[in-house]
Amino acid sequence: xxxxxxxGVGHAYSAHPAQPSDYALxxxxxxxxxxxxxxxxxxxxxxxxxLLNIISGLLSPSHGQVLFDGKAMNHILPRDRNIxxxxxxxxxxxxxSVFDNLAFPLRNRKVGEKEVRxxxxxxxxxxxxxxxxxxxxxxxxxxxxxxxxxxxxxxxxDVGAILFDEPLTVIDPHLKWQLRHQLxxxxxxxxxxxxxxxxxxxxxxxxxxxxxxxxDGKIVQQGGPDxxxxxxxxxxxxxxxxxxxxxxxxITLAVDDAVEISGQRLAVGAxxxxxxxxxxxxxxxxxxxxxxxxxxxxxxxxxxxDITAVQYLGVCTLLTGAIAGLPVKAKVDSGIRVSAGRHxxxxxxxxxxxxxxxxxxxx
Amino acid sequence: xxxxxxxxxxxxxxxxxxxxxxxxxxxxxTVVNYSVQDIISPTKSVFVGLEWxxxxxxxxxxxxxxxxxxxFSLCVLLLQIPLGVALALAMPSKGWKSSAAxxxxxxxxxxxxxxxxxxxxxxxxxxIGLGGHTLSALGxxxxxxxxxxxxxxxxxxxxxxxxxxxxxxxxxxxxxxIPDAYYQAAQIxxxxxxxxxxxxxxxxxxxxxxxxVLLRFMDSFMIYTEPFVVTGGGPGxxxxxxxxxxxxxxxxxxxxGPAAAFSLIYFLIILLFCFVLYSWMQSAGSGSKSAVExxx
Numbered sequence: 001x002x003x004x005x006x007x008g009v010g011h012a013y014s015a016h017p018a019q020p021s022d023y024a025l026x027x028x029x030x031x032x033x034x035x036x037x038x039x040x041x042x043x044x045x046x047x048x049x050x051l052l053n054i055i056s057g058l059l060s061p062s063h064g065q066v067l068f069d070g071k072a073m074n075h076i077l078p079r080d081r082n083i084x085x086x087x088x089x090x091x092x093x094x095x096x097s098v099f100d101n102l103a104f105p106l107r108n109r110k111v112g113e114k115e116v117r118x119x120x121x122x123x124x125x126x127x128x129x130x131x132x133x134x135x136x137x138x139x140x141x142x143x144x145x146x147x148x149x150x151x152x153x154x155x156x157x158d159v160g161a162i163l164f165d166e167p168l169t170v171i172d173p174h175l176k177w178q179l180r181h182q183l184x185x186x187x188x189x190x191x192x193x194x195x196x197x198x199x200x201x202x203x204x205x206x207x208x209x210x211x212x213x214x215x216d217g218k219i220v221q222q223g224g225p226d227x228x229x230x231x232x233x234x235x236x237x238x239x240x241x242x243x244x245x246x247x248x249x250x251i252t253l254a255v256d257d258a259v260e261i262s263g264q265r266l267a268v269g270a271x272x273x274x275x276x277x278x279x280x281x282x283x284x285x286x287x288x289x290x291x292x293x294x295x296x297x298x299x300x301x302x303x304x305x306d307i308t309a310v311q312y313l314g315v316c317t318l319l320t321g322a323i324a325g326l327p328v329k330a331k332v333d334s335g336i337r338v339s340a341g342r343h344x345x346x347x348x349x350x351x352x353x354x355x356x357x358x359x360x361x362x363x
Numbered sequence: 364x365x366x367x368x369x370x371x372x373x374x375x376x377x378x379x380x381x382x383x384x385x386x387x388x389x390x391x392x393t394v395v396n397y398s399v400q401d402i403i404s405p406t407k408s409v410f411v412g413l414e415w416x417x418x419x420x421x422x423x424x425x426x427x428x429x430x431x432x433x434x435f436s437l438c439v440l441l442l443q444i445p446l447g448v449a450l451a452l453a454m455p456s457k458g459w460k461s462s463a464a465x466x467x468x469x470x471x472x473x474x475x476x477x478x479x480x481x482x483x484x485x486x487x488x489x490x491i492g493l494g495g496h497t498l499s500a501l502g503x504x505x506x507x508x509x510x511x512x513x514x515x516x517x518x519x520x521x522x523x524x525x526x527x528x529x530x531x532x533x534x535x536x537x538x539x540x541i542p543d544a545y546y547q548a549a550q551i552x553x554x555x556x557x558x559x560x561x562x563x564x565x566x567x568x569x570x571x572x573x574x575x576v577l578l579r580f581m582d583s584f585m586i587y588t589e590p591f592v593v594t595g596g597g598p599g600x601x602x603x604x605x606x607x608x609x610x611x612x613x614x615x616x617x618x619x620g621p622a623a624a625f626s627l628i629y630f631l632i633i634l635l636f637c638f639v640l641y642s643w644m645q646s647a648g649s650g651s652k653s654a655v656e657x658x659x
Contacts, residue, residue: 058547079553091548093562104562108553152552 002068002082002160002193004032004055009064011050017062024050026218027063032161032193034069037184039208040197043240047217048197052163055195056083068160079108082160084153086167090145094138098129101137102151109156123151126186142170143179150183154190161193168203180207201241213237229288231353233361238286238353244318244329246286248355253277261285262324264303266347272354279356286353289318292330294338295346302344310338319343397623415624425625427600428608429632432584435519435604439583442523444576447530448568452560454535465535468528476525480592483521487593507594511601514594518602521589526582530575537568573644577637584633605629 010027017023025047032038032055040048053059054066057078066073073081093101102120111119124130127147132140137148146167153162164183168176184207187194198204204211205225212222213236221233232238238246251259251266257273258265266285268276276283295302305328307321312334319330319338323345330345332338355361398415400408419425450468455461471479487507489495498505507517541563549559587606590596596603609629613622 053547056547056551058550078547078550083551085548085551087544087548089542089544091542091544093566095562095566104554104558105552108555108558149548152548 003034003070004161004193005067005070006030007065007067009054009061009066011054011059011061011063020217023217025054025061026216028219030212030219032195034160034193035191036210037187037194037208038196039204039211040195040214041199041201041204041211041240042214043199046214048199048214049165050217051214052085052165052195052197055161056085056163057081058085082156082158083163084150084156084159084161085163086146086149086153086165088166088169090142090149090170092137092140092145092148096137097133098124098135098137098140098148099133101148102133102155105152105156119155119157123155126154126189127151128182143172143175146171146179147182150186154186159192161195162187164194164196164198166198167196168198168200176203183207201243205241213240215240231361232286235284235286235355238288238355242288242290244289246288247292247328249285249287249323249326249328251283251285251354253283259283259285261303262326264324266301266303276354279354281356284355286355287347289329289331291348292328292332292345293348294330294332294336295344297344299344299346302346305343305345307338307340307343310340394623394626397619398627400620402619411620415620416628419621419624419628424600425608428603428605431601431603432605435586436580436583438519439522439526440576440579442519443527443530443579444572446523447527447575448534448572450527450531451534451538451568452564454531456539465532468531470528471525472528472532474525476588477592479521479525480589483517483524483589484593487517509598511598514598514602518590518593521593522583522586525589526579530572530579533571533575534568537571538564541567569644569647573641576640576644580636580640581633584636 006029008027008029009025010023011025012023014022020026040051042048050059054061057073057076060074068081093104096104099120102123103116106116106119120133121130124133127150129144129147129151132144137145140148150162150167153159167183168179171179180203194208196204196207198207205228209224210222211225211228213220213228213234215236221228221237223231223233228237228241232241232246235246235248238248249261251261253273253276254260254265257270258267259276260266303323305321305323307319309318309320311318311320313331315334316331317334317336317338319332321328321340321343328345353361399410399412401411401414402408454464454468474482486492486494487505489499489506495505495507504510505513507513545563545567546559549563554562585606586604587610590602590604591607594602596607606629609622609625612618612625
């Protein structure tokens with residue numbers, strides 16, 4: 001069991017970082033609560049793996065303190081931290097049987113052979129691999145290999161947190177669901193802190209209670225799957241979560257209670273208007289394609305768009321086009337038959353989301 | 364699944380087949396031809412059946428040479444493989460130091476074989492050689508032209524100096540191909556230095572080490588130039604290995620028939636040893652016989 005805390009933890013590979021871009025991981029404060037299931041979501045190279053390696057101790061952060069249950073861990077070796085880590089590509093000791101693979105961490109720690117046997121069988125049962133213990137690990141399919149990697153982490157009694165570094169990359173799609181389900185069950189059974197790194201939003205949203213979105217070495221938003229979808233805290237979150245991502249329109253403020261998108265007026269409430277006036281810098285409006293709908297021609301608040309592509313996606317239809325040159329995507333009911341051409345669109349969501357020029361959410 | 368069959372493809376193999384035929388099969392067949400005939404003059408020969416083979420098998424000088432050869436090759440493998448692996452492990456893995464180590468290590472491999480022989484022949488001399496002179500100055504009675512043991516040590520040391528770098532380079536290539544995740548997982552699993560070597564590095568080097576063992580075996584089993592230059596096979600016959608004995612027979616005494624029979628036996632021995640080594644290295648470490656825990 002472990003509550004993991006970052007106090008100003010950051011990492012730069014160069015000795016004297018001068019500007020933010022020198023950091024692989026921007027200095028940050030963060031708490032991973034004991035027993036929580038977290039997903040770290042972000043594009044390749046955003047610092048997710050760096051963060052994970054700092055927790056497991058494979059990397060010593062250049063800045064800040066890592067605490068486990070309040071104890072400083074910076075100078076504790078990976079083997080002495082109670083952490084299990086599963087890597088993107090399965091790591092197995094090829095010459096050993098499944099049993100010996102699972103027993104390896106215990107034997108390295110000089111645990112008695114009787115206890116080793118007991119623990120290995122307990123873990124094998126949990127992973128559903130009891131029948132395969134005598135087999136050679138090298139010849140197993142990729143999903144079994146990843147389970148063995150996980151098992152090697154779990155076999156230690158003191159383990160408090162499991163870290164996954166994109167563990168399903170090499171797994172066949174039809175086995176992904178099954179394996180993810182199994183991982184989740186194990187998490188619920190053991191109540192370990194679990195941190196799951198991925199660049200796949202579906203994986204993150206289905207797996208975790210809390211999703212932490214990262215880009216450029218910093219955390220831009222942390223929250224439940226619904227919050228990330230409904231109230232993205234940063235344009236990157238809007239763009240990265242959802243398929244397709246959010247629409248963004250640069251806006252200018254009109255004299256009365258309205259904003260203008262490429263010259264087309266959109267009425268907003270007086271309170272919103274006051275907040276927009278108070279903000280400085282460039283403003284933009286973000287709206288998810290799910291909340292853009294077809295409208296009657298000339299209806300109040302409707303915008304004229306050129307639809308260039310219509311794709312039927314089963315439950316919905318995806319319209320791609322432009323509002324006066326600004327790209328727009330809309331997801332509409334697949335029952336409605338639409339063809340490319342000029343259409344009126346309206347922004348359904350009552351509380352439309354605005355972003356300021358630092359790309360943070362404004363309201 | 365249906366595969367297209369197109370017999371025209373065979374025509375593309377013809378040039379390769381012709382090359383191999385001229386470079387390998389025809390010469391080999393000539394040797395086979397000689398081995399069953401007594402060549403009396405270029406125009407006159409008599410078929411003698413397996414007589415030369417029988418004679419060769421009974422040749423006690425050949426038995427001695429074969430024994431020396433086997434001991435020499437064994438020593439070469441036992442010294443060079445562990446030493447090469449140790450060098451590969453000790454080499455810096457990144458940056459200019461790695462490149463420098465690679466260049467320095469490959470130097471002996473770039474020297475022509477008879478030059479290697481000459482270098483060591485001079486190096487070992489007590490009057491002008493750095494090594495020989497140092498040893499005699501230290502009071503060691505070292506003389507490779509008189510003492511069989513000294514001659515053996517010189518030839519072995521020369522081969523180690525010449526060829527260990529090859530094993531080290533192959534091992535180094537094998538080590539570099541191991542992904543970082545293995546070392547990271549081993550850190551988390553609490554594996555010590557020895558366990559990392561035994562369960563990660565050695566199994567991952569198996570492929571290249573198989574090649575290294577085969578190459579070193581074949582080369583050392585056929586060694587000719589260097590001992591010939593250094594010791595000329597002496598003192599006595601103590602460093603006369605198989606190829607030198609064969610050359611004496613074929614070129615020195617011009618006994619083409621027996622020499623051909625001997626060549627074929629030589630060839631079969633190498634083939635057999637390589638096959639045994641290869642199958643052994645393929646099965647070793649694949650865990651087919653490794654102890655597996657029994658459930659309680």
